[in-house]
Amino acid sequence: MIENSFQIFPVGVIRKKDQSVSIEIYEKYGDALLGLDEYTHILVLIWFHESDRKMLRETLQVYPMGNAENPLTGVFATRSPVRPNPIALFSCKITALEDRIIHVEGIDAFDGSPVIDIKPYIKRIDSIPQARGPKLMKPSWKGVEAK
């Protein structure tokens, strides 16, 4: 079972221009957007293509924010792009929706990053104001993730 693998297809791409970020859904998948205009927020799954390298996918612990003053942490307890399956998840606000272009706030990803799924953000199941975690980590040390 552990040796199985599954295949993911990009359904769109991140476009960044100056400070604005949008998601372009490929024409082939445009029909999948019907009704999305009824939501204010979405969940966006992105493939961290820069981290899709064997060595990074085998790295299981990192210093959060690439800062060695933070405690060494398992990647399942961080949002690091370094992880076995380099999937990023962003909860973000739709600022405008025109045809196959979704303009959003709150996505920190490279221009050209492959988008692999869009889901509506449903407050009843996705918003957990009582969730707790450790105190904030120290900020990025060098602007890159250390291993």
Added chain:
Amino acid sequence: MIENSFQIFPVGVIRKKDQSVSIEIYEKYGDALLGLDEYTHILVLIWFHESDRKMLRETLQVYPMGNAENPLTGVFATRSPVRPNPIALFSCKITALEDRIIHVEGIDAFDGSPVIDIKPYIKRIDSIPQARGPKLMKPSWKGVEAK
């Protein structure tokens, strides 16, 4: 670009027993859990293996909850397992964490479903109480997703 694909490896599996649900992380990935005990909630990404079929992955619109009284909706505006990349996302509470077993509340997935990623739920970025959507859909018609 649209013809590219990416490879996903299962990192664990859903175990259901009576009403209790747990995630077993495979031994190979156990080190990735370090520090997860500091969080109360996690985001769990699961591969909907029952929907990993060409016909379902090419279905772009569904009747939510499999009820034809609901409006035909694009899969990116639903949480249906029918979608181009059959990834499920659950925000859930950790009820207990022992070694590589995470006991959780709030996952509705089949026993044996492959787990592909675990992320900490971070209230500051993941909880959006102001998110809005359409009114609740009518409930399941036949207990299965219609196309």
